[in-house]
Amino acid sequence: MEVSIRSLLAVALLATGLVYTAVYADDMVSFATGGYAAGLRTMEMMHIIDTNKDGKISKDEWIAFQDRVFTALDKDKSGFLEVGEVYATPTNAIAFATAAYSRGLRTKEMFGKIDANHDGKISRDEFISYQAKIFDVMDKSKKQELGIADFIVKTH
Numbered sequence: 001m002e003v004s005i006r007s008l009l010a011v012a013l014l015a016t017g018l019v020y021t022a023v024y025a026d027d028m029v030s031f032a033t034g035g036y037a038a039g040l041r042t043m044e045m046m047h048i049i050d051t052n053k054d055g056k057i058s059k060d061e062w063i064a065f066q067d068r069v070f071t072a073l074d075k076d077k078s079g080f081l082e083v084g085e086v087y088a089t090p091t092n093a094i095a096f097a098t099a100a101y102s103r104g105l106r107t108k109e110m111f112g113k114i115d116a117n118h119d120g121k122i123s124r125d126e127f128i129s130y131q132a133k134i135f136d137v138m139d140k141s142k143k144q145e146l147g148i149a150d151f152i153v154k155t156h
Helices: 002-025 027-031 034-040 043-049 059-073 083-088 099-105 108-114 124-138
Strands: 080-082 121-123
Touching (some): 034 099, 043 059, 059 124, 121 124
Antiparallel strands (some): 080 121
């Protein structure tokens, strides 16, 4: 009987550890979407966002990049992103980002996540606030910068 309790305990601990590892690894995906996370967390995107080329992305670099993204998507310069504006934007409209990032960002699911007050449009403040949260999710060490280990998603 004692062996089976130990076995059950070991299985439970192992399962808990696996769940914790999976949850930790998928924080970004659960906060954003899989397509957005996969399109964002690449070496190519890291190089694009890292404007001073020091191998790290500071929060200031991150916010500046996201501000540029908002401006590129805000075709009518209204200060808001509306559903039609975001979905009608061609994949290459964010010329300074990758197509995978652009596709991942411009989905109905991401629009809903970023539209905090659910009014059917995204203000610059909503967009930047959401993107700042994304940065914070990736910044596990709370250094206000992302290195390669923080930014790049390793595939198995």
